[in-house]
Amino acid sequence: MQKTLLTKLSIIVGLCIVFSIGLTMISDIIYERQYYAESVIKEITEQHVNPQEVINPFIAIPTTVTPACQSNTSDTPNIKSKCEPSYSKIKTMFASQTQATQNLKVNTETYKRGIYSATSYDGQLTFDQSYTLDKTLENLDQVGTTIDDDADKTQLAKTITHWNKAKLIIPVSDLRGVATLPTVTINQKSIAANYPQIPMIENLTYVEVDIPKDVLEQLSSPTSQHNKDSLATTGSINKNLDKSEVNSQLSNPKDNQALHIVIDLPLAGISNLTTVPTGQNFTLSMHSDWQTPNFIGKALPNTKSITAAGFDASWQNQYLTVANNQYLSQCLSTPNHQCIITSESTINTDSQSYNPDSFEASRGLTTDSAAVAGSNQGALLNSFGVSFASPNDVYLQTERAMKYALLLILVSFGTFFLFEVLKSSRIHPIQYLLVGCALFVFYVLLLPLAEQIAFWQAYMVAASACVGLIGWYSYYVFGGFKRAVIFTATLAGLYAAFFGILSTEDLNLLLGAIFCFVLLACVMVMTRKLDWYKVT
Structure with a gap:
């Protein structure tokens, strides 16, 4: 069983590495769109008037x-x-x-x-x-x-x-x-x-x-x-x-x-x-x-x-x-x-x-x-x-949101893993992969939506869609309504907490550090009595 647990952890780490590469690709898309937006504005200045x-x-x-x-x-x-x-x-x-x-x-x-x-x-x-x-x-x-x-x-x-x-x-x-x-x-x-x-x-x-x-x-x-x-x-x-x-x-x-x-x-x-x-x-x-x-x-x-x-x-x-x-x-x-x-x-x-x-x-x-x-x-x-700075710089805000993407995926996978260890749920690596893809799609939706509507509206729409999809899927993964509600509420709380951190420009680093500390403390409290050698 210990060998199975280590294999499962290795798969989770591998999935996180794959998704981190995918997030890098999304970052490249953000820079590309930002460059294109600046080139359009430059064209406007050349045809109309400059600063x-x-x-x-x-x-x-x-x-x-x-x-x-x-x-x-x-x-x-x-x-x-x-x-x-x-x-x-x-x-x-x-x-x-x-x-x-x-x-x-x-x-x-x-x-x-x-x-x-x-x-x-x-x-x-x-x-x-x-x-x-x-x-x-x-x-x-x-x-x-x-x-x-x-x-x-x-x-x-x-x-x-x-x-x-x-x-x-x-x-x-x-x-x-x-x-x-x-x-x-x-x-x-x-x-x-x-x-x-x-x-x-x-x-x-x-x-x-x-x-x-x-x-x-x-x-x-x-x-x-x-x-x-x-x-x-x-x-x-x-x-x-x-x-x-x-x-x-x-x-x-x-x-x-x-x-x-x-x-x-x-x-x-x-x-x-x-x-x-x-x-x-x-x-x-x-x-x-x-x-x-x-x-x-x-x-x-x-x-x-x-x-x-x-x-x-x-x-x-x-x-x-x-x-x-x-x-x-x-x-x-x-x-x-x-x-x-x-x-x-x-x-x-x-x-x-x-x-x-x-x-x-x-x-x-x-x-x-x-x-x-x-x-x-x-x-x-x-x-x-x-400088008349835009209050809704979608590229800057999306880029800041990307910095917490890997943490969001790790917390979601960690919650799945704790349910599997503490509640004896059997979760297949493919199910980890599908949930990770749903979390990944959030950032794919966020940028194009933010270019069309206000950033907070885009964030709310993209987060609601992903949380709803993952919550519905977790009902069948865990085989129970109560566990699905707990996981969905946890995921929704994560999205809300990250948006709050993004909204406070002056304190985002401090709040992010406190948030990571609280998450780690919660995991340590939940697993404080767990004998990892006897995990089945």
Whole structure:
């Protein structure tokens, strides 16, 4: 009899190994379906709109720089000079104060392909900005020349700032999500935004606004526009003239003046929305009707409130804002626009949120992270925002359910075996195999059902079907109604306990460990008086 018992245990262990291989195959199916779902969402983004990233608007001024010429100190009578070619760069002016608000409506019905859908959002972004115009002369570049005390220079370096071409830049990663051009108000004057005909910043996607003439005069004139122009037309300044003397030739400066800009930007996107803060004081407030936000990026919200009606969150991080100012201004000031602007959020993206590989340099805000790391001509900007994570990620939940599959099969086989040992029931290995197949089919049913209906509904339907089938079959296996009810109730309790463990994301490991301990304790208590040597 002992030999028969060992043979039966060996068969049970063999069946468990076979079913574990089958569960691995089901896991492969889950990954395949998940990959297919992501490919469908990627196709939707390519045809409609991508996850969006918005940089806080700023003013860009094109500049032409002519380097100083170095004289050749050879002994030849004709002195030749070595001159580097002129190059262009961008000067930036950031807002001294920005209050950004984002009001978003999120749904999963806008973009659907069969049973798959992309979580999309549509809303209004408002930037309320103030620019402080400092009227003191900070450097001589503003008057068009650079002083150099090197006697070997035959021509001084010259910088020409093209104030008449200054633009308000509103960067958006995917302009397909901007249904209508934004409404821009500058000092209470409505100005039309346009798509750039010839992009001033080649590696950035944006819409631009022509700054009115009166505002340009404020921007370009550190003191008096007339006196500034008279100095700029001289082409050079005596190198013995110091900064204080230049200031004395200008009219009396005015104190700081404020430039007020309001931007109303309609925006649509998919899955994620991140914002790159710039300026001096940047505050972002976001409101949405989505109940399960996943906050991403380099900073979490300073305050947040999540209710059944949606969520409210606000960000303010001075360090990230100042760092972005430095990175962005340095990048745009590189000669001939050779710098690539890259966002931190597109490199460090949460693994559970969708991040299509089309979110790259051709769209303007991102590029390959390895290329950025290996290049000196790159600016890595910091951002923060939200990922609209789906509350019913069927693939993740099914995968988590699979982790308890082998335990479920072991407990079911162990219950059968205890009935056979304690109640002297004769159960054939084929009957073990059939019950194991019924338990296996539960996971085959769970995934396709969860793709069609809510996960808890799919779990309930699949579990009820398997428990009902096994309960009906156990009546004939045990040859009695009472034993069949006990086994069916035990199996139903297992499914219910596993669903409870799956529903508690933060405590699932702890509850799973406690559950395993309780099961082992129950088996040890039930068999504590059993003499295994006398088992017949």
